[in-house]
Amino acid sequence: MLTAVVYGVLTSSSFVIGVLIAMVFRPPRRLIAAVLAFGSGVLVSALTFDLMEEASATGSTAFVVVGFLVGAAIYVAMSTLLDRLAARSPKRSGRQPQDLEPGAEHVPETTQQATLSGTALLIGAILDGIPENAAIGIGLSHEAGGLGLVLLAAVFLGNLPESVSSTAGMLDEGRSRSYIILVWSLAAIGCVLATVAGYALLGGLSANLVSAVLALAAGGILAMLADTMMPEAFENGGPLVAMATAVGFVCAILLTQLTG
Numbered sequence: 001m002l003t004a005v006v007y008g009v010l011t012s013s014s015f016v017i018g019v020l021i022a023m024v025f026r027p028p029r030r031l032i033a034a035v036l037a038f039g040s041g042v043l044v045s046a047l048t049f050d051l052m053e054e055a056s057a058t059g060s061t062a063f064v065v066v067g068f069l070v071g072a073a074i075y076v077a078m079s080t081l082l083d084r085l086a087a088r089s090p091k092r093s094g095r096q097p098q099d100l101e102p103g104a105e106h107v108p109e110t111t112q113q114a115t116l117s118g119t120a121l122l123i124g125a126i127l128d129g130i131p132e133n134a135a136i137g138i139g140l141s142h143e144a145g146g147l148g149l150v151l152l153a154a155v156f157l158g159n160l161p162e163s164v165s166s167t168a169g170m171l172d173e174g175r176s177r178s179y180i181i182l183v184w185s186l187a188a189i190g191c192v193l194a195t196v197a198g199y200a201l202l203g204g205l206s207a208n209l210v211s212a213v214l215a216l217a218a219g220g221i222l223a224m225l226a227d228t229m230m231p232e233a234f235e236n237g238g239p240l241v242a243m244a245t246a247v248g249f250v251c252a253i254l255l256t257q258l259t260g
Helices: 002-024 029-058 061-086 111-143 146-173 177-201 207-259
Strands: none
Touching: 002 111, 002 146, 002 177, 029 061, 029 111, 029 146, 029 207, 061 111, 061 207, 111 146, 111 177, 111 207, 146 177, 146 207
16 A cells, blocks of 8 residues: 555656746747657557556456446546536636636636636646556556556656646636645645555455456546647647657557566
């Protein structure tokens, strides 16, 4: 259990690091996009050759397929709801934190609109991290740390540019620094709890349920990649992010072999 807490803290620390980076200076968007793409490649490899392979070897195909689709469906449903809540703010022009109306800092909004938008941003940050961190805990419980280490590297690399980009958007929106620090601190705590929950979840489960939980985490991660990380990387980095994704994929395979 202590190992799960340590892994959760390590991955979530990238949230705090990203916030501090964005508050001190703004990294080039192409650099953020490259890191996002690299992390996406690592996660694609991990969910394909580690999570799904282990799920398929552990339980029946039916449990694997249903678990995977349910994981993706849960993420999509929650993400859609949060997008609608965030869009109620007159400061926003799109679904990403940096999608703001011109002069958003000075655009007035009611207390209710500010609360809904802020809550959506907070829950959205936690939602992106839950399947990844739960998978880390599952990997630590089920594979003695090998899968957990691969996902640790991938999630850290994914969280860092995401928090940098989101913090920059919140600053442009006029959010206070104390508010931003609070949001990402709560997101980090939520992700640590997800890691611990993932670690504890497999205890006493049947082989089929273990496979379903592994596939559930994989489905949530893939949905998150398609919904958040990959589109943002391509939008800000252009076609070159394809190479960064490929490099991340290969690095994850090599790391899997080294830790296996």
